[in-house]
Amino acid sequence: MLLGEKVGYNGFLTVNVRRYRLPDGREADWDVFGPESAAGVRAGVTVLPLTPDGRIVAVRMFRAGPDKIVTNLPGGLIDPGEDPADAGRRELEEETGYTCDSIEVMGWTWSGSSSTFRKYVAIARGCRPDGKQSLDDFEDCVPVELTLDEFRTELRTPGAMTGTDAAYLVLDHAGLL
Incomplete structure (x- = not known):
């Protein structure tokens, strides 16, 4: 049972300290x-x-976190009041310079087991490099096109990717597992 909560750190993300009463008291x-x-x-x-x-x-x-260059699917934070699909379309273009014909949010997952942060997953179809990459001050995204087999290899290689939980979830929704 949750007994109380206080902010432990409030920066890029917030860390709250929650006090619980466990089943054994x-x-x-x-x-x-x-x-x-x-x-x-x-x-x-x-x-x-x-x-x-x-x-x-x-x-x-x-x-x-890994202290190195890794492979990611594009994505980022959803602005307050922004629809997840609109955020996905925006993040796709900002990070890769690609636009899409359609985008569909497939669902969401918790960011981690000690998190209340939701991570939505979406499939963007008809993606092409006709937009404008617009990176944040400390982003250094280099877009790459991978075959499904190359992407699966990245997923299976320890430490090569972050966000593998979302990647597997969205591949499953797309029927690509």
């Missing part, structure tokens, strides 16, 4: 990410961009 503090950042963001979106010939548009970029 003991009390414990748990660090929980979310639900929102200092900017009011409560969720993110990950996009599986498919080109007309079935290639997957991914990005290679530096990530501080």
Whole structure:
């Protein structure tokens, strides 16, 4: 049972400290990410961009957690009041320079087991490099087109990708597993 909650850290994301009474009566503090950042963001979106010939548009970029360049599906934070599909379309173009004919949100998952941050997943079809890449100050996204087999290899290679949970979920929804 949740007994109380306080903000432990409020930066790019928020870490709350929750106090619980466990089933055996003991009390414990748990660090929980979310639900929102200092900017009011409560969720993110990950996009599986498919080109007309079935290639997957991914990005290679530096990530501080793994402390190296990894492969990601494009995505990012959903602005307050923004529809997840609109955020996915926006993030796709900002990170890759690709636009799409259609985008469909397939569902969402928790960002992690100690998180209240929702991560929506979407499939973008008809993706083509006719937009304008517009990166944030500290983003260094390099778009790459991968075949389904190449993308699966990235997924199976330990440490090569982040966001693999969302990648598998959206591949499943797309019928590509």
